[in-house]
Amino acid sequence: MTQIKESSTIQENKITAFNECPVTYVMEKIGGYWKPIILYHLLTGSKRYSELKKTIPAITEKMLIQHLKQLEADDLVIRESRPVVPPHVTYTLTKAGMALKPVMYTMAKWAIEQADTNAKFTYKSLDDFPESPTMLEEV
Amino acid sequence: MTQIKESSTIQENKITAFNECPVTYVMEKIGGYWKPIILYHLLTGSKRYSELKKTIPAITEKMLIQHLKQLEADDLVIRESRPVVPPHVTYTLTKAGMALKPVMYTMAKWAIEQADTNAKFTYKSLDDFPESPTMLEEV
DNA sequence: CAGAATCCACGCTGATACTG
DNA sequence: CAGTATCAGCGTGGATTCTG
Numbered sequence: 498m499t500q501i502k503e504s505s506t507i508q509e510n511k512i513t514a515f516n517e518c519p520v521t522y523v524m525e526k527i528g529g530y531w532k533p534i535i536l537y538h539l540l541t542g543s544k545r546y547s548e549l550k551k552t553i554p555a556i557t558e559k560m561l562i563q564h565l566k567q568l569e570a571d572d573l574v575i576r577e578s579r580p581v582v583p584p585h586v587t588y589t590l591t592k593a594g595m596a597l598k599p600v601m602y603t604m605a606k607w608a609i610e611q612a613d614t615n616a617k618f619t620y621k622s623l624d625d626f627p628e629s630p631t632m633l634e635e636v
Numbered sequence: 637m638t639q640i641k642e643s644s645t646i647q648e649n650k651i652t653a654f655n656e657c658p659v660t661y662v663m664e665k666i667g668g669y670w671k672p673i674i675l676y677h678l679l680t681g682s683k684r685y686s687e688l689k690k691t692i693p694a695i696t697e698k699m700l701i702q703h704l705k706q707l708e709a710d711d712l713v714i715r716e717s718r719p720v721v722p723p724h725v726t727y728t729l730t731k732a733g734m735a736l737k738p739v740m741y742t743m744a745k746w747a748i749e750q751a752d753t754n755a756k757f758t759y760k761s762l763d764d765f766p767e768s769p770t771m772l773e774e775v
Numbered sequence: 776c777a778g779a780a781t782c783c784a785c786g787c788t789g790a791t792a793c794t795g
Numbered sequence: 796c797a798g799t800a801t802c803a804g805c806g807t808g809g810a811t812t813c814t815g
Contacts (some may be wrong), residue, residue, distance in 0.1 A: 519747035533659035608658030
C-alpha cells in the first residue's frame with residue numbers, strides 16, 4: 498500500500514512541519530482527496546466497507562482501503578471485522594475522530610462563506626452536516 | 637514556477653473533490669508544508685518578504701515565493717510592492733485570510749488535544765496564537 | 776465481500792545558480 | 796532586496812489484476 502520511505506529530504510521536512518505546526522498535523526491526519534469525505538460519512542454513524550464504497554462511487558478501492566488504513570493508524574477510526582463468510586467489516590469513528598466534527602465544521606463554514614457566490618459544494622453543505630448539539634458548543 | 641497542467645486524471649479528481657467537499661477546499665487553500673506557517677506569521681500583522689524569510693529559516697526562497705503567490709491568487713494575502721531601490725514588498729492578509737484565524741485555531745486546538753501527551757508543536761501552541769476577541773466568539 | 780499486489784504517470788518539492 | 800530559472804528525485808494517486 499505504498500509504503501512511505503522514512504529517509505529523504507522531503508519526508509524530513511514533512512516531519513518537521515508536522516512536529517512544529519499543529520495545523521499541518523491536522524492536515525496530515527485528514528488531508529488527501531478522500532479522507533474528509535470518508536470521515537464525513539462516518540460522522541453519521543458506523544459504515545460497512547461496501548456501504549462506503551457505494552456512497553463514494555468515484556473512489557477506487559485502493560484509495561478507500563489506503564485511507565481507511567491510515568485513518569485507523571491515526572486512531573481516527575476503528576476497524577471491526579467479523580471472521581465470517583462473506584466477510585463483514587465495519588468502520589467506526591473513535592473519540593478523536595468524533596472530535597474532528599467541530600474542526601471540519603469550522604473549515605466547511607469558512608469555505609462556504611468564501612465561496613458562496615459560486616454555489617459550489619454539491620456534496621456537502623452546512624445543512625447536510627450531521628447535527629450534533631455538542632458540535633457548536635464545544636468550539 | 638511549476639505550472640499545473642489542467643488535464644490529467646489526478647487533477648480532475650482534485651477539482652472534483654475541491655468542488656464537492658468544503659474541507660478539501662480549505663485544504664487546497666492552506667495545505668502544503670509551509671502555508672499554515674506563513675499564514676500564522678501574517679496573522680500577527682503585515683510582514684516584508686525578508687522578514688518572512690528570516691522568521692522561517694528552513695524554507696527555501698522558491699517555496700516561500702511559490703506559496704505566497706498561491707496565497708495571493710487565492711485572495712488570502714495582498715502583495716504590495718513599492719517600486720524603489722532596494723525593492724520593498726509587504727504581504728498582508730485579506731479579510732478572507734483573517735477569517736481563517738478561527739479555522740486554524742480550531743484545528744490547532746484539536747491537534748494539541750490529541751497530541752498533548754507528546755509535548756509537540758514547538759512552533760505554535762495555543763498560547764502563541766495571536767489573540768483576537770472576535771476569534772472565539774465568531775465560531 | 777473485502778481486500779492485496781503491481782505498474783506507472785503526474786506534480787510537488789528541493790538544490791542550485793542567476794537577475795533587475 | 797526580492798525574486799526567477801532549471802533540473803532531478805520522491806511520493807502519491809490511478810488503473811488493472813488477482814485472492815481468501
